[in-house]
Amino acid sequence: MTDPTNDPERILRERARILARVPEREPVAGAVLELLEFSLAQERYAVENRFVREVCPLKELTPLPCTPPFLLGIVNVRGRILPVLDLKKFFDLPEKGLTDLHRIILVRGEDLELGLLADAISGVSSIAAESLQPSLPTLTGIREDYLQGVTADRLVVLDLARILADPKIVVHEEVES
Amino acid sequence: MKWNVGTKIGTGFGLALAILLAIGVIAYQSSVKQTDTAEWVDHTHLVLQNLEGVLSAMKDAETGQRGYVITGEERYLEPYVAAQTASAQKLKTLRELTKDNSNQQRRLDALEPLIDGKEGKFAELQETIDLRKDKAKGFEAALQVILTDKGKKAMDEIRKVVGDMENEENTLLKSRSDEAQASARNAKFTIVFGTIAAFVFMAVSGFVITRNIAGPLQNLTGIAERITVGDLSVKVSANGRTDEVGVLAHTFDRMTQSLRSMAGAAEQIAAGDLRTTVKPHSPDDVLGNAFARMTENLRQQIQGMIEGASVLGSAATEIVASTSQLSSSATESATAVTETTTTVEEVRQTAQVASQKAKAVSDSAQKVAQISQGGRKSTEDAVAGMNRIRQQMESIAESMVRLSEQSQTIGQIIATVEDLAAQSNLLAVNAAIEAAKAGEHGKGFGVVAQEVKSLAEQSRQATNQVRTILNDIQKATTAAVMATEQGTKAVESGGKQTEAAGESIQALAGSVTEAAQTATQIAASSQQQLVGMDQVAIAMENIKQASTQNVASAKQLEIAARNLGDLGQRLKQMVERYKV
Numbered sequence: 118m119t120d121p122t123n124d125p126e127r128i129l130r131e132r133a134r135i136l137a138r139v140p141e142r143e144p145v146a147g148a149v150l151e152l153l154e155f156s157l158a159q160e161r162y163a164v165e166n167r168f169v170r171e172v173c174p175l176k177e178l179t180p181l182p183c184t185p186p187f188l189l190g191i192v193n194v195r196g197r198i199l200p201v202l203d204l205k206k207f208f209d210l211p212e213k214g215l216t217d218l219h220r221i222i223l224v225r226g227e228d229l230e231l232g233l234l235a236d237a238i239s240g241v242s243s244i245a246a247e248s249l250q251p252s253l254p255t256l257t258g259i260r261e262d263y264l265q266g267v268t269a270d271r272l273v274v275l276d277l278a279r280i281l282a283d284p285k286i287v288v289h290e291e292v293e294s
Numbered sequence: 295m296k297w298n299v300g301t302k303i304g305t306g307f308g309l310a311l312a313i314l315l316a317i318g319v320i321a322y323q324s325s326v327k328q329t330d331t332a333e334w335v336d337h338t339h340l341v342l343q344n345l346e347g348v349l350s351a352m353k354d355a356e357t358g359q360r361g362y363v364i365t366g367e368e369r370y371l372e373p374y375v376a377a378q379t380a381s382a383q384k385l386k387t388l389r390e391l392t393k394d395n396s397n398q399q400r401r402l403d404a405l406e407p408l409i410d411g412k413e414g415k416f417a418e419l420q421e422t423i424d425l426r427k428d429k430a431k432g433f434e435a436a437l438q439v440i441l442t443d444k445g446k447k448a449m450d451e452i453r454k455v456v457g458d459m460e461n462e463e464n465t466l467l468k469s470r471s472d473e474a475q476a477s478a479r480n481a482k483f484t485i486v487f488g489t490i491a492a493f494v495f496m497a498v499s500g501f502v503i504t505r506n507i508a509g510p511l512q513n514l515t516g517i518a519e520r521i522t523v524g525d526l527s528v529k530v531s532a533n534g535r536t537d538e539v540g541v542l543a544h545t546f547d548r549m550t551q552s553l554r555s556m557a558g559a560a561e562q563i564a565a566g567d568l569r570t571t572v573k574p575h576s577p578d579d580v581l582g583n584a585f586a587r588m589t590e591n592l593r594q595q596i597q598g599m600i601e602g603a604s605v606l607g608s609a610a611t612e613i614v615a616s617t618s619q620l621s622s623s624a625t626e627s628a629t630a631v632t633e634t635t636t637t638v639e640e641v642r643q644t645a646q647v648a649s650q651k652a653k654a655v656s657d658s659a660q661k662v663a664q665i666s667q668g669g670r671k672s673t674e675d676a677v678a679g680m681n682r683i684r685q686q687m688e689s690i691a692e693s694m695v696r697l698s699e700q701s702q703t704i705g706q707i708i709a710t711v712e713d714l715a716a717q718s719n720l721l722a723v724n725a726a727i728e729a730a731k732a733g734e735h736g737k738g739f740g741v742v743a744q745e746v747k748s749l750a751e752q753s754r755q756a757t758n759q760v761r762t763i764l765n766d767i768q769k770a771t772t773a774a775v776m777a778t779e780q781g782t783k784a785v786e787s788g789g790k791q792t793e794a795a796g797e798s799i800q801a802l803a804g805s806v807t808e809a810a811q812t813a814t815q816i817a818a819s820s821q822q823q824l825v826g827m828d829q830v831a832i833a834m835e836n837i838k839q840a841s842t843q844n845v846a847s848a849k850q851l852e853i854a855a856r857n858l859g860d861l862g863q864r865l866k867q868m869v870e871r872y873k874v
Contacts, residue, residue: 151730153723166731171724174716220720238719240747241726241740 148246152274154239155222158210161239161272165265168224168277172238175201175219184288192232194223201232202286208263226281244268298537299507306499310492317488324481331474337391338467341398344388345456345463348405351381352415352452356445359419363426363436371423378416381409395466398459405455408448415448510539514546526554556585566872568593596872603866610859617855621848628841635834642827649820656817659810666803673796680789687785691778698771701764708761715753722747 151166173194178201180190187206191198201221205211221232249266263283265276280286358374361367385406392398408414422439426432510533517528530547533540552575559572572589574582722743729740 153727166727169727171727172720173724174720238723240723241730243730 149243150246150249151241151243153222153241154272155235156237156239157235158205163272163274164222164224164277166241170223170225172220172222175221188288189234192221199223199230199232201234203234224277229281249274299539302503302506306503309499310496313488313492313495317485320484321481324477327477328474331470334470335467338463341388341391341463342460344384344391345459347384348381349456351377351384352449355416355419359423363422363433366426366429374419397462401455401459405452408452408455415445415452418445418448507539514542517546521550526550526557556581559585563589563592568596568872568874593874596869596874600869603862603869607862607866610855610862614855614859617848617852621852624841624845624848628845631838631841635838638831638834642831645820645824645827649817649824652813652817652820656810656813659806659813663803663806663810666799666806669799670796670803673792673799677789677792677796680785680792684782684785684789687778687782691775691782694771694775694778698775701768701771704764708757708764712754712757715750715757718750718753719747722750
């Protein structure tokens with residue numbers, strides 16, 4: 118019995134196909150955007166690399182009471198206590214649920230450092246700044262506000278500077294005891 | 295005056311009885327008179343005897359007196375003494391006897407003084423006797439007295455009176471005897487002539503009565519005789535008589551009329567007219583009631599017969615049709631029987647073949663019995679083999695359990711490797727970020743980071759493949775464990791079934807032995823069957839002949855049914871003549 122996954126001929130052909138792929142074109146000169154790709158609720162997003170400090174798996178999340186729903190909780194990353202922001206709640210995307218595969222993208226603004234929750238990290242890439250197309254007309258509301266543009270291969274690039282500058286994410290709530 | 299038969303007979307017998315009674319009375323009276331006369335004759339003779347006695351006593355007294363006077367001896371006085379008492383007694387008797395006769399009484403009155411009176415005989419005799427008692431001169435004195443003739447005169451007078459009395463009695467005797475003779479003559483005459491008269495009268499009256507009653511009765515008897523032989527044309531007349539005979543004649547007349555009306559009704563019924571209704575003359579009219587019931591029953595029966603005749607007619611038609619069918623059916627059945635005979639012959643040959651086959655089956659059954667003995671041993675071996683298989687299955691199950699546990703461990707290791715791959719990936723990303731931050735100097739490091747990332751990706755894909763394979767292995771292992779358990783159970787049940795099969799085969803061996811015996815019996819039976827089939831073939835030949843005869847009979851039956859149909863039609867016509 119031949120298992121299609123174990124068929125040697127097929128494996129060899131797959132490898133040949135991968136090797137025969139035309140290498141990606143050389144990064145163009147001029148303004149280049151370094152992006153970190155990640156997936157969120159089956160959609161592909163990207164942020165500029167200059168805001169990213171590092172990525173790490175989500176571990177030991179401590180929920181914080183009396184906070185807005187988008188603030189998932191706080192997390193300890195090598196001694197620093199950072200808030201974790203759930204962009205799905207922020208963007209009103211469908212909730213997939215918390216899994217072990219969640220990752221945190223640690224970003225740093227001018228005076229703010231926080232973690233963005235992502236389903237999976239795809240990797241880094243660099244594209245030409247000209248190739249970035251303006252926002253899609255279908256995206257409306259809050260997502261339009263935080264959108265920097267869309268790449269040719271339908272990658273949504275978030276404008277992290279505006280997100281971090283947004284006064285909404287500064288939690289200022291009081292709870293009457 | 296109405297004289298019925300009883301009165302007539304009674305009158306005749308009554309007159310005869312009256313005549314007989316008169317004769318009887320006359321005869322009785324005559325005999326009574328004769329008896330009386332005889333008594334009176336005796337009486338007269340007694341009177342005469344006593345008179346003789348008196349005279350004799352007087353003579354005795356005289357004799358005694360004379361003796362004494364003559365002799366003087368006392369002993370001669372004895373007759374005298376005796377005569378005294380005798381005469382007195384006789385006189386007394388005479389007076390008793392002649393009490394009814396005044397003449398004789400008067401004469402006795404005259405006689406008694408002559409005997410016992412002072413101047414009577416006895417007084418004279420006593421005187422002489424007394425005189426004689428003087429011995430000396432007594433005889434003389436007495437003789438003197440006697441010589442006076444006083445005694446003789448007295449004696450003569452006595453004799454005279456006694457003679458008168460005797461004459462009187464004799465006269466009476468004569469008249470009485472005459473009277474008795476006349477009476478006897480009378481009686482004789484009466485008996486003779488009365489008897490003759492009664493005989494004549496009885497004869498005449500008997501003749502008349504007989505003539506009067508028996509004649510008409512004889513007449514009626516003749517009529518009854520004619521009625522008995524069924525001649526109802528006779529006329530019965532009462533001749534104006536109103537007695538029993540007349541009533542009988544009248545009743546006879548009514549009877550003949552009634553019978554005639556019945557005969558008329560019967561005539562009508564005989565003519566086929568059943569519409570008449572016979573009314574019984576009384577509730578006790580047996581014949582009338584019977585006639586009424588008979589006509590009613592006849593009416594119902596004729597109606598039933600009419601219906602029956604029509605039913606019979608249609609039925610006969612149906613029978614004709616049926617017999618036609620029967621005839622054709624018989625012909626067909628004869629053909630079928632011929633075919634059947636052929637078939638029976640074939641069956642007989644088949645039975646012969648079957649007999650041979652049964653013999654072969656019997657032999658092979660014997661062989662099978664031996665083989666089944668071998669099968670029994672084989673099942674015992676199979677039971678032992680099943681036990682061994684069960685033990686091996688148990689060891690396989692243990693191995694499978696261990697394999698399952700180890701594949702779990704492999705899964706944990708794979709998870710660890712996967713985790714490592716993910717961390718490597720993250721590290722690669724971080725390295726790429728750092729390289730990007732380093733700018734142009736970090737470019738080479740970025741390529742390395744890219745390679746590390748692709749390695750991590752490959753690791754992840756490999757682990758995914760391993761996990762997929764491991765999942766398959768785990769599923770297969772679980773299925774194998776389950777299958778092993780089921781196999782163990784199946785082996786257990788197989789062992790049991792093998793044992794059961796052993797028992798079954800043992801039973802089968804017995805059954806096969808029985809089957810072998812049965813097959814032998816079947817062989818014998820089929821031999822008998824063959825003989826029976828021969829007989830059947832002969833019987834079928836007979837049936838064939840019989841069915842040929844059947845065909846002929848069916849044709850005859852058809853003809854007979856047609857005749858029956860004609861008969862039904864005729865019967866219907868006959869019945870239709872009756873008016874109901």
